[in-house]
Amino acid sequence: MNADLSESLRQAVLDAGNAGTPLMIAGSGSKAFYGRKATGSLLETAGHSGILSYEPTELVITARCGTRLSAIESVLAERGQILPFEPPHFGQNATLGGTLACGFSGPRRPFAGSARDCMLGCRFLNGEGEMLSFGGEVMKNVAGFDVSRLMVGAMGTLGVILEASLKVAPKPERELTVCFERSVEQALSAMNRWCSEPWPLSGLAYDGTRIFARLSGSERAVDAVYRKFGGEVLEKGDAFWEDLREQRHEFFRADGNLWRISLAPATPVLDVPGDWFYDWGGALRWLKTDAPAEAVFRAAEAAGGHAALFRGDSGDGQMFQPLNERLKSLHANLKRAFDPKGLFNPGRLYEDL
Amino acid sequence: MVYRVHPSERVPHRVDRDRFLQLLCEHVGSDGLLFDAEDLRPYECDGLSAYRELPWIVALPETIEQVQAVLRVCREHGVPVVARGAGTGLSGGALPVANGVLLSLAKFNRIVEIDRANRTARVQPGVRNLAISEAAAPYGLYYAPDPSSQIACTIGGNVAENSGGVHCLKYGLTVHNVLEVRIVTMDGELLTLGGSGYDGPGYDLLALITGSEGLLGVIVEITVKLLPIPPCAQVLLAAFGSVEAAGEAVTAIIGAGLVPAGLEMMDNITIRAVEDFAHAGYPIDAAAIVLCEFDGIAEQVESDLLKARDIFRTQGATEVRQSTGEAERKRFWAGRKAAFPAAGRISPDYYCMDGTIPRKRLPEVLRRIAELSAQYGLAVGNVFHAGDGNLHPLILYDANKPGELERVEELGGKILEVCVEVGGTITGEHGVGVEKINQMCVQFGAAELAQFHAVKRAFDPAGLLNPGKAIPTLHRCAEFGAMHVHGGQMAHPELERF
Ligand SMILES: Cc1cc2nc3c(=O)[nH]c(=O)nc-3n(C[C@H](O)[C@H](O)[C@H](O)COP(=O)(O)OP(=O)(O)OC[C@H]3O[C@@H](n4cnc5c(N)ncnc54)[C@H](O)[C@@H]3O)c2cc1C
Ligand SMILES: Cc1cc2nc3c(=O)[nH]c(=O)nc-3n(C[C@H](O)[C@H](O)[C@H](O)COP(=O)(O)OP(=O)(O)OC[C@H]3O[C@@H](n4cnc5c(N)ncnc54)[C@H](O)[C@@H]3O)c2cc1C
Numbered sequence: 001m002n003a004d005l006s007e008s009l010r011q012a013v014l015d016a017g018n019a020g021t022p023l024m025i026a027g028s029g030s031k032a033f034y035g036r037k038a039t040g041s042l043l044e045t046a047g048h049s050g051i052l053s054y055e056p057t058e059l060v061i062t063a064r065c066g067t068r069l070s071a072i073e074s075v076l077a078e079r080g081q082i083l084p085f086e087p088p089h090f091g092q093n094a095t096l097g098g099t100l101a102c103g104f105s106g107p108r109r110p111f112a113g114s115a116r117d118c119m120l121g122c123r124f125l126n127g128e129g130e131m132l133s134f135g136g137e138v139m140k141n142v143a144g145f146d147v148s149r150l151m152v153g154a155m156g157t158l159g160v161i162l163e164a165s166l167k168v169a170p171k172p173e174r175e176l177t178v179c180f181e182r183s184v185e186q187a188l189s190a191m192n193r194w195c196s197e198p199w200p201l202s203g204l205a206y207d208g209t210r211i212f213a214r215l216s217g218s219e220r221a222v223d224a225v226y227r228k229f230g231g232e233v234l235e236k237g238d239a240f241w242e243d244l245r246e247q248r249h250e251f252f253r254a255d256g257n258l259w260r261i262s263l264a265p266a267t268p269v270l271d272v273p274g275d276w277f278y279d280w281g282g283a284l285r286w287l288k289t290d291a292p293a294e295a296v297f298r299a300a301e302a303a304g305g306h307a308a309l310f311r312g313d314s315g316d317g318q319m320f321q322p323l324n325e326r327l328k329s330l331h332a333n334l335k336r337a338f339d340p341k342g343l344f345n346p347g348r349l350y351e352d353l
Numbered sequence: 354m355v356y357r358v359h360p361s362e363r364v365p366h367r368v369d370r371d372r373f374l375q376l377l378c379e380h381v382g383s384d385g386l387l388f389d390a391e392d393l394r395p396y397e398c399d400g401l402s403a404y405r406e407l408p409w410i411v412a413l414p415e416t417i418e419q420v421q422a423v424l425r426v427c428r429e430h431g432v433p434v435v436a437r438g439a440g441t442g443l444s445g446g447a448l449p450v451a452n453g454v455l456l457s458l459a460k461f462n463r464i465v466e467i468d469r470a471n472r473t474a475r476v477q478p479g480v481r482n483l484a485i486s487e488a489a490a491p492y493g494l495y496y497a498p499d500p501s502s503q504i505a506c507t508i509g510g511n512v513a514e515n516s517g518g519v520h521c522l523k524y525g526l527t528v529h530n531v532l533e534v535r536i537v538t539m540d541g542e543l544l545t546l547g548g549s550g551y552d553g554p555g556y557d558l559l560a561l562i563t564g565s566e567g568l569l570g571v572i573v574e575i576t577v578k579l580l581p582i583p584p585c586a587q588v589l590l591a592a593f594g595s596v597e598a599a600g601e602a603v604t605a606i607i608g609a610g611l612v613p614a615g616l617e618m619m620d621n622i623t624i625r626a627v628e629d630f631a632h633a634g635y636p637i638d639a640a641a642i643v644l645c646e647f648d649g650i651a652e653q654v655e656s657d658l659l660k661a662r663d664i665f666r667t668q669g670a671t672e673v674r675q676s677t678g679e680a681e682r683k684r685f686w687a688g689r690k691a692a693f694p695a696a697g698r699i700s701p702d703y704y705c706m707d708g709t710i711p712r713k714r715l716p717e718v719l720r721r722i723a724e725l726s727a728q729y730g731l732a733v734g735n736v737f738h739a740g741d742g743n744l745h746p747l748i749l750y751d752a753n754k755p756g757e758l759e760r761v762e763e764l765g766g767k768i769l770e771v772c773v774e775v776g777g778t779i780t781g782e783h784g785v786g787v788e789k790i791n792q793m794c795v796q797f798g799a800a801e802l803a804q805f806h807a808v809k810r811a812f813d814p815a816g817l818l819n820p821g822k823a824i825p826t827l828h829r830c831a832e833f834g835a836m837h838v839h840g841g842q843m844a845h846p847e848l849e850r851f
Contacts (some may be wrong), residue, residue: 002690009588019434028739054712055711056608057604057605057607057608057712057713058607058711058712058713058742059607060711071684080610081610095401095451103552103557103656109551110551112618113525114551114552116557116560117525117528117529126804130800130804131800132800132801132804135799136703136776136777136778137711137776138709138710138711138741138742138776138778138781139522139709139740139741139742139743140515140517140521140526140709140738140741140743140778140781140782141709141778141780141781142515142564142778142780142781142782142783142784142785142791143778143779143780143785143796143797144567144793144797144801144805144823144824145561145564145565145786145805145808145809145824146515146528146560146561146563146564146565146570146807147561147804147805149528149557149560149561150556150557150558150560150561152557152560153552153556153557154556154557160417169612170610170611170612171610173610192470192471192472195472195581196469196470196472196492196493196494196581196584197581198581198582198584198649198650199650199654200565200649200650217649217650217652217653218652218653218656218657219656220652220655221650221652221653221655221656223652224650224652224686225650225652262550262551262552262553263548263549264468264471264473264549265471265549266468266470266471267549268542280550280551283550283551284550284551296566303549304533304548304549304550305548305549305550306548306550306554308554308555320554320555321554321555323555326542326543327544327555327558330538330544330558330811330812331555331556332812333812334556334808334811335809336811337804337807337808337810337811338804338807349555350555353686
């Protein structure tokens with residue numbers, strides 16, 4: 001299973017450059033639903049896999065991009081550790097490269113950091129077919145620009161990630177999920193109040209009827225907190241968070257456009273018709289709606305946030321919050337700086353990137 | 354001194370200074386400009402005071418529009434610009450360039466808004482780090498990254514350096530605690546990076562600007578995340594008979610799944626210096642001590658302390674003490690916080706290095722530092738953010754002895770090269786600035802450096818923002834590399850070296 005394909009991937013990038021044919025980078029295809037459709041010939045990365053080093057006491061793991069996320073998580077679990085950003089998989093074969101390229105983080109994000117927060121360093125191929133290495137395997141590193149974090153969420157448009165080093169964290173000794181029945185206004189206000197108090201939270205979601213709060217820590221601490229915090233204990237707490245992370249919850253099963261809106265957590269209910277699911281204590285909002293893309297983008301922007309069509313069809317191919325002209329031109333400049341010939345995933349993130 | 358401006362890093366222009374002052378005056382007024390030598394003097398260096406250069410002009414804008422105008426005028430005339438916060442940087446990042454404008458953000462000192470519901474503070478870049486936590490305290494909130502310089506350094510400088518503090522093992526660096534920044538690029542455009550939530554649209558430019566040392570844009574507003582103040586914090590002090598044992602104890606703490614809020618270590622030279630100075634009650638015979646703090650709710654702190662005490666004992670600690678209250682906790686930390694001034698007491702001068710290493714390589718690295726220290730005849734004390742592998746060797750010396758600073762810098766450079774060799778980095782939190790610009794050639798290859806320059810051009814095609822800092826030119830590296838290979842023998846003696 002484990003193989004070093006970096007040379008052949010590099011050759012493929014060089015060939016594509018010579019031929020002037022763009023590449024569509026594909027891990028396992030698990031996130032093909034997300035983002036705009038790229039064009040180009042397929043560059044498969046799943047074969048470039050294997051964990052290169054794992055040092056539990058250094059809190060770092062390094063793996064090739066095609067390594068299955070599940071393989072990484074099971075190796076970590078053996079040593080009682082986790083990926084702090086609790087990444088969604090969206091498929092059994094989800095790869096590390098695809099996860100980082102999409103920059104997805106799960107319910108633990110507000111409390112433990114995001115995918116980019118955990119990125120310590122990476123090796124990637126730029127559009128000239130050069131193998132570059134930035135950051136490293138240490139927690140603190142400010143030598144040069146933080147290029148590795150820039151790769152996270154770039155949807156593969158800046159380079160082919162070959163390897164990445166991620167910060168890991170100990171798995172909490174105990175986790176307990178408790179629920180509270182609340183109206184949406186009450187829920188937003190309670191979740192934000194709790195976040196400004198020192199509760200050991202690691203998840204905070206609201207499904208339209210109930211708040212779900214996950215408490216983490218030592219046995220003693222969780223017991224003690226539960227006595228003060230209250231709520232109704234959810235028996236299968238772990239399953240709830242996993243279902244939320246993987247979008248298997250009832251809410252996500254209905255057809256129609258699913259939007260992801262990221263904004264300040266205490267933002268009042270947005271004025272867009274549809275069904276809502278709140279994660280990240282209110283900072284991440286899932287919206288099922290048939291409202292036009294324009295309306296969703298406008299509402300998100302007005303709240304200082306941004307929206308992405310996560311699943312579905314906006315009609316005009318717009319999936320990500322439009323950028324203003326100044327940001328657009330900076331994006332174009334950066335794209336040229338990494339991929340001057342425009343080889344990688346053209347159009348996957350924005351039409352002209 | 355080791356650092357010299359390299360000819361390839363100069364930005365020549367023939368602009369007349371008086372004429373240019375007039376142009377700037379139209380935008381910032383005469384109150385916003387300094388140009389007499391004695392007024393320029395306070396700006397000639399940052400915390401790395403061995404390097405000094407009088408700026409051409411100092412501009413002190415008060416509004417974002419003024420910053421935009423200054424940058425536009427400089428851009429039109431090809432005049433370089435160096436941004437400056439409080440000037441506490443330790444790598445010469447805010448060192449002026451002789452023919453450039455030093456742009457001070459000192460007048461941007463307002464906390465614009467504390468948003469209690471969303472736990473954020475929107476502040477101007479010249480606000481001091483500690484002032485944010487002070488303003489948030491009435492709401493039970495604080496800003497987590499706490500560089501030792503926090504009473505003086507600005508949040509703009511913190512973002513530009515991606516600064517850390519003793520609590521960043523648990524709470525992260527600046528990059529993990531900033532939600533949105535507004536920057537002005539060299540062409541005078543105002544951009545917002547990040548967003549009101551936990552991420553922004555498009556590329557993660559917020560991560561890119563953090564730690565960019567003033568090379569990509571001038572930061573003019575910052576929104577930081579605030580956290581609830583932990584209700585309880587206690588610290589353990591463990592003494593060890595060898596640095597190896599102390600290092601292994603730190604590894605065991607992390608291996609046991611504990612996440613201390615702070616995990617610091619210091620060696621015997623430092624312990625003695627500190628004890629003389631701060632009377633923190635440290636055991637002066639110990640080869641090394643470890644400070645290990647836990648914070649959070651009381652029950653969590655208690656269970657963590659219990660586990661950690663056991664670990665320290667099993668790992669052969671000769672003594673383990675636990676702070677019994679806030680006063681004692683502060684006293685234990687007072688020693689650590691006094692490490693730098695204490696070094697200043699036992700030696701006329703000290704030079705603070707800043708490398709990061711994989712923690713498990715600590716014993717080896719300390720051994721090699723000791724060898725280098727003997728070889729150069731210069732004492733080195735070590736302060737270590739042990740939890741995250743960030744090592745601060747303090748080289749003790751006397752600047753009045755001719756040639757001593759040069760030897761210190763050479764020794765420092767060697768120490769950084771050891772850090773790179775064991776898989777670490779030349780700077781964990783102080784930045785490259787001018788200080789470590791040569792070692793950048795050791796840490797990165799030509800392709801990576803070329804990629805950095807391409808990123809720089811994406812923001813600042815003319816290369817006017819903070820030229821000669823952080824990212825070396827390939828010319829510089831070619832010469833530095835050649836000097837390296839030939840063991841101090843200069844390649845191209847015909848080239849100008851200033
Ligand atoms: C065998 C196969 C054939 C396909 N054929 C077609 C087709 O003909 N037409 C079509 O429209 N779609 C096709 N797809 C799907 C298409 O590749 C995806 O839409 C898209 O590339 C997403 O990739 P992914 O979901 O496989 O990657 P995931 O692993 O889910 O990755 C998600 C995102 O990350 C990027 N990414 C993954 N790994 C890396 C990496 N190492 N470095 C940088 N970026 C990375 C991907 O490009 C993608 O944007 C195919 C997929 C596969 C596996
Ligand atoms: C005693 C002492 C202890 C220290 N302890 C620590 C520590 O524990 N952790 C740590 O990380 N650092 C530490 N430092 C280093 C220093 O305090 C930090 O690097 C700090 O962030 C610098 O802030 P400043 O406002 O002084 O920035 P300056 O020194 O003025 O500038 C630093 C760099 O940032 C750029 N810059 C400043 N403001 C802006 C802006 N608004 N926009 C764009 N660029 C800008 C400058 O051009 C320069 O490159 C310490 C320094 C001292 C003197």
